[in-house]
Amino acid sequence: MVQSRELAARFEAYSDWRRRLSAGISGLHEWLSQQELADAQADLKIQHLLERLHQDKLVIAFVAEFSRGKSELINAIFFADFGQRLLPSSAGRTTMCPTELLYDPTRPPSIRLLPIETRAKDGSVAEFKNYADEWVTLALDLSSADKMSQVLSQVSQTKRVPVALARKYGLHDDGGNVLAPLSAADQGAVDIPCWRHAVINFPHPLLQQGLVILDTPGLNAIGTEPELTLNLLPNAHAILFILAADAGVTRTDIDVWQNHLVGVDPATKAGRLVVLNKIDGLWDELKSGDEIEAEIARQVKNSAQTLAIPPAQVFAVSAQKALLAKVNGDDALLAKSRLPQLEQALSEELIPAKRDIVGTATRTEIRTLAATVRSILDARSAGIQEQLAELRGLRGKNQDVVEHMMERIKQEKDLFERGMQRYTALRTVFTQQTNALYESIGLETLREAAGGTRKRIEDSPFTKGVRTAMSDFFATIRGNIEQSAQKTLEIHDMMQAMYTRFANEHGLEPFTPPPFSMLKYQKEIDRLERAYNVHFNTLWNMVSKAKFTLMKR
Secondary structure, three states: OOOEEEEEOOOOOOOOHHHHHHHHHHHHHHHHHOOOOOOHHHHHHHHHHHHHHHHHEOOOEEOOOOOHHHHHHHHHHHHHHHHOOOOOOOOOOOOOEEEEOOOOOOOOEEEEEHHHHHOOOOHHHHHHOOOOOOOEEEOOOOOOHHHHHHHHHHHHHHHEEHHHHHOOOOOOOOOOOOOOOOOOOHHEEEEEEEEEEEEEEOOHHHHHHEEEEEEEEOOOOOOHHHHHHHHHHHOOEEEEEEEEEEOOOOOOHHHHHHHHHOOOOHHHHHHHEEEOOHHHHHHOOOOOHHHHHHHHHHHHHHHHHHHOHHHHHEEOOOOOHHHHHHHHOOOHHHHHHOOOOOHHHHHHHHHHHHHHHHHHHHHHHHHHHHHHHHHHHHHHHHHHHHHHHHHHOOOOHHHHHHHHHHEEEEHHHHHHHHHHHHHHHHHHHHHHHHHHHHHOHHHHHHHHHHHHHHHHHOOOOOOHHHHHHHHHHHHHHHHHHHHHHHHHHHHHHHHHHHHHHHHHHHOOOOOOOOOOOHHHHHHHHHHHHHHHHHHHHOOOHHHOOOOOHHOOO
16 A cells, blocks of 8 residues: 555655745745835735645546446555445445535535526536535544545435436436436436535545545536536546446547547647546456456556547556455455556646746746845835935034935925825826726626526527527627726736836836736637537537526526
8 A cells, every 4th residue: 555655745844845845935925025125015925825725626526327337446546544435336336426525624525516496596516616505514423434435425425306307407308318308107207316416524534634625526427517527627637537347448538538628629638547447357367367367458558549648547456456456455466456556646746836826826926926026125225325315425514414304305206296196197097097907897797798698598598599699799709808908008007107217206117017918808708609619519419408508507
């Protein structure tokens, strides 16, 4: 179990590095305050930086069709030290709703469950997280593994409802492509998940240090679980895509991989690991060890070629045997399960990459802050040197010194008052431009555009009307972003002129305010539009998918 300990040790080292970094930034802030070098802007910047470090999470998502062993893999990697399965794992489907495993010290150990009935309301899962009364909360008894398992089994619960109700929740369309009748004797009913989303708050050491695990329902599952699952994936720092070792890459696997995991941005392949699970199904006592190894190697090679990734990103494992080996302390079986190689990849690639990202962002912020402080110190130094030169020139001329100082104070007072007048005028203009900017990209503007589009889709009886509504929506949002980009450029130019004039009047070093780029928002709209074109903007999808599903997405 060396690799398991190494994974925990590396994560602990990352958390310790993050704590030391936060302590260093706090010390810097204290020193700046003592030296009167921290203005309101610097205080706000440091506060935001410390909050980001404190709330920093490392998100790992487990994605696959059902019955690929996702939950078992999570149990084997993270929870084997409990001596039994923490997450439910058995034949068939065990995770019926997206499940987040994390630790929030402000909440007791518990599982929070969002009822499936909330799908009839407008609102995303993220929005519902702000309303505790919408969730069902069940406490976790940490002293009893059996009781915990019983409570956590809620994520696998389903219930039978009429087709009409399932359709209301967006879990069934007229073509029957999402749900199917249970049996000939039950043609009017279908099974749906009891819960829309689950959040497990559990004091595991890795979760306490900021790890967040996403256990997803099967991507070929009934209902709109894929829709819910795929909304979470963009926020994951790494995704483990689990396949069956005996079947390899299926058609559904390819569709999910290309359309949802790497199809839009091939650069994201670096954060994707593919797991060929259940290699114990290939352990055949009638075959030699070399033959079994060759068969596993062939499956790894074929899977890598099909998904267009290096074979080094494909790991063949047996999660069930690995869990059994860890519980029983069987090092030989653990090595045979090959899970240590996957754990090593997570510890050596994922965590250092996350540290590099956080470190780069922090260095950028600190360098900007240092440049501001340096400008303040340079201004102070220049002012002191100027005053010192004047005093030396007036040495021995007390009356002249007093008169000169009085005149200098009067000039500085006049200069200050003129500066305040200009500042007030510029602040008024800045406020007006900022308000105009909010009108272009504010949340209310976005809600109005989305609401208008939903209404047009609801009222449109034909595919063309739906397509036109969506095209107009993306065009409107893109136009608002372009308009906002122009406004931010105007604000930047105005601030640049103000800084330049201030620097010239006071003999300061020239300072260029950092520009605000709308590029990432433009790219996000492009990504959403591509996703819409892939999943909906085809004749077949427009005909086969219910308008409810489109509007929810």
